[in-house]
Amino acid sequence: MARAREQQRGKSDPGYRMFRSVQRRAGQVLRGRGSPREALGCDLERLRGHIAGQFTHGMSWDRYGQWEVDHIIPLSAARTLDQLLALCHFRNLQPLWKRYNLLKGGA
Known part of the structure; x- marks a missing residue:
């Protein structure tokens, strides 16, 4: 029941979907x-x-999926747990068009 509600909210609220995606990525790493x-x-x-304040021309919540949340300094740059925790912080996040995020690489 709770999972179904969360899935429904993710479909109707791209900001929520983005938030959960960022949390999942942090949990994985x-x-x-x-x-x-x-x-x-x-x-x-x-x-x-924070993310909306960095939108560039053409970005909107309706276009989430065409742009992604990018870690400015990639998580793969961390050498210690403290560094990894710092790189998971929201200030290290920016919206980036999907094609540029793929070109940037990192993890």
């Missing part, structure tokens, strides 16, 4: 060594505002 929510350092509304 942290592998239980830290809390994805704490590492992110903000809630949904603050992340939504």
Whole structure:
């Protein structure tokens, strides 16, 4: 029941879908060594505002999927857990058109 509600919200709210995606990615890389929510350092509304404040020409929530959330400094650059936690922080995130994110590489 809760999973169905979350899936429905993700379909109707791209900002929420983006937030959950960022949390999932942090959880994958942290592998239980830290809390994805704490590492992110903000809630949904603050992340939504942070990302929207960096939109470039043509970006909108309706076009989420054509653009992605990019880690400015890739998570793969971390050598310690403290560095990894810092790179998961919302200030290290930006919206980037999908094609440019693929060209940038990283992890």
